[in-house]
Amino acid sequence: MTTSTNEIVATCQALFDDLSFSYAREWKSAAPGRIVVGYMPFYVPRELIHAAGGLALGVLGGGDQLEVIQGDAYYQSYICRIPRSTIELGVTNRLDFVDAMLFPSICDVIRNLSGMWQIMFPQVRSRYFDVPQNFSDAVGGAYYIHELNELRDMLAEVSGRPVTDEAIRAATGLYNENRRLVREVYAFRARQPWKAPASEVYLLMRAGMILPVDEHSRMLRDYLDAAAADERPRRDNSRVVVTGAFCEQPPLNLIKSIELSGCYIVDDDFMLVNRWEQEDVPTEGDPIANLADSYLHHSASTAAKYEPDASQKGLFLVDAVRRTRAEGVIFATPSFCDPALLDRPMLQRVLAANDIPYIAFKYAENSGQMQPIREQAGTFADSIKLWSTP
Amino acid sequence: MSAVQTAVVKDSSMLKQKEMISGNYRKLETAKAEGRKVAATFVPGNLNELIMCFDMANNLPEINAIQNGMRKKTGAYIMEAEKRGHSEDVCTYVKADLGMIAKGNIGPDGQQLPNPDLLLLSYTGCFTFMKWFELLRDQYHCETAMLHVPYQGDGRITKNMISYVVRQLREEVIPKLERVSGVKFDIDRLRENLRRSARAEEDFVWVLESAKSRPSPIDAYFGGVYYIGPIFTAFRGSEDAVEYYRMLRAEIADRLANGQGPVTPSGDMKAERFRLVVEGPPNWTSFRDFWKMFYDEGAVVVASSYTKVGGIYDRGFRHDPDHPLESLAEYCLGCYTNHNLPGRIDLLAQYIEEYQADGLLINSIKSCNSFSAGQLLMLREIERRTGCPGAFIESDLVDPRYFSPANIKNRLESYFQMIDQRRGGPSVAHAA
Structure with a gap:
């Protein structure tokens, strides 16, 4: 049966709009012994959650549809929005079916949120998930293998069943396939962006935050088939890479506004967890060591990760521009986001050295006024068309 | 009404500390002339005892920012950094430091600070440190040693954490200190x-x-x-x-x-x-x-x-x-x-x-x-x-x-x- 892009996108939109996470609730109650493990950006090894019989649930804040009332009482005005809306999700019982929460080492705010969660929701297993910033196998690798094993033990405890090597290998295979398909969708969009609008790709990737991995892979395959078959008008848009949005997500309207202003988004860093490992993780041998090795040597670059080699700083962005034949970069960064905002001047220096134009603006997940964004992105798109060297 | 008496007499310890701080700034200012290598590092989790083993002078960007703050110099430095593209949202220690560098790297005591030979990044308890040192590396183009200190997420220090930090010290930080300083590590020291x-x-x-x-x-x-x-x-x-x-x-x-x-x-x-x-x-x-x-x-x-x-x-x-x-x-x-x-x-x-x-x-x-x-x-x-x-x-x-x-x-x-x-x-x- 062929599914149209509209049908797929409508399914994704419904998942995106549902702030009670009904799908995950139903998934959990459909069979005994199932667990749901929430995680925040930017990366957790979802393979282990799957191998524990769990559903990995990406918790990316409340977006622009959630009214944050209690969450604001926990944070000063100068702290970003994602922890407020995440607390709001928690205190309004929208996450009451979640058995464990993982807080990756992305910044001090999310780090401290892990401790807040321990205090506010003592019935939930909460873990700060630290990844190494030392990328030598014998040093960072040895540490990380131990951390992964601790996580594995925790998940086994929560699920009440052992997390076997065999189950991790099988999960790794499923996630390898998923990441291949994600990369394929991104490559497809870079080739024919008019056929895969960024707002659609965003929703498609966002569905991967809640669907079981195999189901998401099916959806990606269906989308690739349907989008390839669709005839859509090709516009004379500028091709841009959007960066800086790896944690607190922009409102969907912001993504649409960038497109409406005359830009094709051909690469982005939304939900990096979907394509964190840039090559297949081996499915033979020690599955934990394989995950560690992939993290150390084959994972994406982002502001939350130390770049040990100064000469490599920011080149991932230049590579993304070259790979996708982009004509410019938009730094779309959440207000008060330390990693992205501190990184930005360094990345801009590298872009300037490579003659790649860029603009920058900030947003919050609940930003409502899009006119300034449209004007800024529109002017940028026009300036690329008018002034960039062909 | 003030609940204090007005006579202010500086204690000996205050005078001693003042002399120590001035002495360290003098040590930094004369470092190049005297052939002394300079490390820049942070306060939390600093490895001062280790740095001393290599006869290096120790420059602390946070302390420079504090000293400049107390001397009312940081407002202008922060504005300078913001003018150069640093966000108004981020840490003002970082911007005060970068602004000071942009304006000639004159230290709080009015003397030229030396460029560091080594950035010793002790990444302890603060994410911003990591970015700060990447930003400094961009300025100084010198060697950087990273010491990643895991966070006590579960409220305890594990053997794995200790062993990770020790390995980094042994295999990366100390060799780099030896190489930059030219001094061999002596554990007894x-x-x-x-x-x-x-x-x-x-x-x-x-x-x-x-x-x-x-x-x-x-x-x-x-x-x-x-x-x-x-x-x-x-x-x-x-x-x-x-x-x-x-x-x-x-x-x-x-x-x-x-x-x-x-x-x-x-x-x-x-x-x-x-x-x-x-x-x-x-x-x-x-x-x-x-x-x-x-x-x-x-x-x-x-x-x-x-x-x-x-x-x-x-x-x-x-x-x-x-x-x-x-x-x-x-x-x-x-x-x-x-x-x-x-x-x-x-x-x-x-x-x-x-x-x-x-x-x-x-x-x-x-x-x-x-x-x-x-x-x-x-x-x-x-x-x-x-x-x-x-x-x-x-x-x-x-x-x-x-x-x-x-x-x-x-x-x-x-x-x-x-x-x-x-x-x-x-x-x-x-x-x-």
Whole structure:
């Protein structure tokens, strides 16, 4: 049966709009012994959650549809929005079916949120998930293998069943396939962006935050088939890479506004967890060591990760521009986001050295006024068309 | 009415510290001429004893920002950094440092600071450190040694964490220090430095704990930031630091014996009306005005978390010469902001009990998410657990735009009135 892009996108939109996470609730109650493990950006090894019989649930804040009332009482005005809306999700019982929460080492705010969660929701297993910033196998690798094993033990405890090597290998295979398909969708969009609008790709990737991995892979395959078959008008848009949005997500309207202003988004860093490992993780041998090795040597670059080699700083962005034949970069960064905002001047220096134009603006997940964004992105798109060297 | 007497006499320890700080700046300024290599590093989790093993001078960007803040120089530096594309949202220590570099890298004492030969990034308890050193690397193009210190997410230090830090020291940090300095690592020299650290730490803890007396002979926040100076920065492990803390302890012992209150910029505090525990760093650009708001009301800070950012020595940790690298690892892992939120709450609640404080005051710093994110929950939890009232004020480290004296004073006065009301009337001062 062929599914149209509209049908797929409508399914994704419904998942995106549902702030009670009904799908995950139903998934959990459909069979005994199932667990749901929430995680925040930017990366957790979802393979282990799957191998524990769990559903990995990406918790990316409340977006622009959630009214944050209690969450604001926990944070000063100068702290970003994602922890407020995440607390709001928690205190309004929208996450009451979640058995464990993982807080990756992305910044001090999310780090401290892990401790807040321990205090506010003592019935939930909460873990700060630290990844190494030392990328030598014998040093960072040895540490990380131990951390992964601790996580594995925790998940086994929560699920009440052992997390076997065999189950991790099988999960790794499923996630390898998923990441291949994600990369394929991104490559497809870079080739024919008019056929895969960024707002659609965003929703498609966002569905991967809640669907079981195999189901998401099916959806990606269906989308690739349907989008390839669709005839859509090709516009004379500028091709841009959007960066800086790896944690607190922009409102969907912001993504649409960038497109409406005359830009094709051909690469982005939304939900990096979907394509964190840039090559297949081996499915033979020690599955934990394989995950560690992939993290150390084959994972994406982002502001939350130390770049040990100064000469490599920011080149991932230049590579993304070259790979996708982009004509410019938009730094779309959440207000008060330390990693992205501190990184930005360094990345801009590298872009300037490579003659790649860029603009920058900030947003919050609940930003409502899009006119300034449209004007800024529109002017940028026009300036690329008018002034960039062909 | 001011509750202090006006005569201000500098204690010997104050003069000693002043000379130590000037000496370190002189050491930095003459480093190139004298062929001395320079390391730049941070306060929390710093490896001063190790740096000393390589005869390197130690430059601390945070301390430069603080010193510049107290000299009212940081406003212009921050604006300079923002003009160069750094966001208004991020840490002002970073921007004060980058602004200072952009304007010629003239240090707080008006002398040229040398470019570092090595950036020793001790990534302890603060994410911003990592980006700060990447930004500095962009400026200086010198070698960078990264020491990643895992966070105590579960409120404990594991063997895996210790072993990770030790391996980094052994396999990456020490070889890099050897290469840059040209000096071979001598573990016995490190042991000697650590032995001196432990001696200074004993006296330092004694000084901090003297605040348990009534009246307290010290202010453990405003005065405390001076007391932590040597041990948190370029002197831990040196004979100077041992001598400084010996002198300080003797001076405080005298104050204690004489029933004196803390020294303030306006002289000795005469009457102690409120005993507070404070969470968060102070504001530096209006440091004296800020302090005055307390001592004018007879408020003494008897314990603070800021004086633990470079190590929580009063919970028993001492550098251990018998296990040098493990001890350095444990030190780095144990700094205050590397503790999880429940651990920080426990510590502050214990301080309120142990120091018989009237309540907790949080000075929430815009620049510092490591401290600030979660503080409103900490306040509630500590109020709930201790039954003591809490208060919350906001300022910034070194950005003068975020210090609003009228608002802060107003809040403090209301807070002191609230404490009085809870006591059932105006408080009785403990005369010195």
